[in-house]
Amino acid sequence: MVFDAKTVSMLVKETWRTLYMVGLSSLISYLIGIPLGVALVVTDKDGIRPVPLFNKVAGVIVNLLRSVPFIILLAMVMPLTRAIVGKTIGANAAVVPLVIAAFPYISRMVEASLKEIDAGVIEAAKSMGASTWQIIFKVLLPESKPSLLVGAAISITTILGYSAMAGCVGAGGLGDVAIRYGYHRYQADMMLVTVVILVIIAQLIQEIFTRSSRRSDKRIR
Template sequence: MSDAMIELILSSTLDTLYMVGISGLISALAGIPLGVLLYVTRPRQFLALPILNHLLGVITNIGRSIPFIILMVAIIPFTRMIVGSSIGLNAAVVPLTIAAIPFVARLVEGALNEISPGLIEAAQSMGATPWQIIMKVLLPEARGGIITGLTITVVTLVSYSAMAGAVGGGGLGDLGIRYGYNRFEPTIMLITVAILVVMVQGFQSLGDYLVRRSDHK
């Protein structure tokens, strides 16, 4: 294998990490508050707003129901408006983020569902404000579940980023398609798959470690 190809593989790996890292960070910053909002605005919750909850639920479900490859193509005008282009790394980050936000929100909501209602009632009886309940009770108690959800999201984004590469998004997916598939070089395809597997294993191991640390606190 030539030095140029090795450099291209390393560059594509970094590109994939960039796409996953940026989209994962933005989706976490937007998805966690959305998940909390979905939970606390339910009927009989301490910030019950059924109409808002239903609206957010519908929007979230729509976002989760659209296959990523279709979403990526459907929002090309929006992507072009945001980053000025419909191809490249930054262009791929836009649909990756939009696909991940509702995914994170539902996983966070699921983690919050595991919290005993008695903890919330105890906090309310001591005069805690809704903000204090969210910051001092809900998020700390659901920390392990939220980390697990974010780990699942990052692993999913790795596979999504490979699909983005198939339509000009760059990264390992683009490398595998252009060199492994179109040029009939199975070695490049195998290397691409191997790197993606290692990447997924690394993210999963890191997530599991953070969950264990969280459980010990």
């Protein structure tokens, strides 16, 4: 296949569409996932404000959503996607299943990061009279920042993979290009190009967040 101006323009357009889907769904997923992850830690039986019933119910919901394969989730949430966006194809429509698939994963990543914090640090804050909110915003989140950034690299890369899969159902983006040209039209070179672009994007995400994590880690200064 000859990569003429039209083909290059299409690849650029679909790359931006992929970045849009990943960026918007990552933002919304983190707006849901961080508070949920914090709540799972705080309300745990060994947390600073135990609420066993909430913790168990939230944990079950998160685990259930994480257990559904993304390709099945895409089909399951189509009625919800249509109700929210008004259609089931396109980049905006893909954001709905991407968020539903990603925020439970992110909440568990956040939970794991917060649980890495030394219990002695939390106990010291409690002994000084710190409130629950003060412990969350001045101890838990700041102390876990390096781990949260590493988790973000993993989570956003996972969302990137989901976005490519969403191309199978009309979401557009690089996944759609790979399916339409690489699979249906047997254009292996187009498939290879889309894979290379996705790998480059994934590596850039990994590098940005890994560097940010190192800069924020007080232990290596």
